[in-house]
Amino acid sequence: MLAPSPVHQRLFLLAHDEYHGFRPRIHPPTLNAGLAGALLIDLVLAERIHIEHGHMIITDLYDHSLVGEPIADQTLTTIRARIQASAADPLRDQIRALGQGLYERVQGGLVAASVLTTTRRWGITRHRPVEQRTLIQAQSILSAGLRNTQPANLAVDALAGLVGVLGLHDAVYLGAPGEVQPLIDQAMVRVRHQATGCCQAVPAIITAVDAAAGDLTTAVYR
DSSP, X not given: OOOSSOHHHXXXXXXXXXXXXXXXXXXXXXXXXXXXXXXXXXXXXXXSEEEETTEEEESOTTOOOOOSSHHHHHHHHHHHHHTTTTTTSOHHHHHHHHHTTHHHHHHHHHHHTTSEEEEEETTEEEEEESSHHHHHHHHHHHHHHHTTOSOOOHHHHHHHHHHHHTTOGGGSOSSOHHHHHHHHHHHHHHHHHHOOGGGGHHHHHHHHHHXXXXXXXXXXXX
């Protein structure tokens, strides 16, 4: 089973500006890549997949049990179905493929889980947290991890790494981006120190998200 608050759910919440209608802080295709990476990290932490030579591998081909979180289960099923066809693709390309339409699916999953609520006014549909404390908790957990005021936690440090490569520094209320980045760099050092066994894939996933996000940013300006 995954933790009660998987990395991809926390990333989704942090990627939205609560002071401006809970709108995404970054371009949705880039956020899709980040969410795909976060889901892969969730599956790695659940020991369901690992990375070998830059490619996703199902840890146990005979284990068809569910992970316990709907979006993660869908992602695992997708990986299992396309693993042969995509085995030669670079990890960043696999992340981009997994990310297609992921924003809407994660958002729908959070609505179904009563984490987000849907409102419609003047023909415009908006989503917001049902309880503001849900977002505050995600921010507090990340801030505590960055300040290193809690025991090292690979999920939290990996979340910090994703926040860094996606440029979501404004979601961290610990100072200006230039002050936050050194804290994220320290979190990435902890990620590499904690990454053993299947979890060795975590730094590679964050690096691949960085590459995929860079590709998408470049495409916007072509």
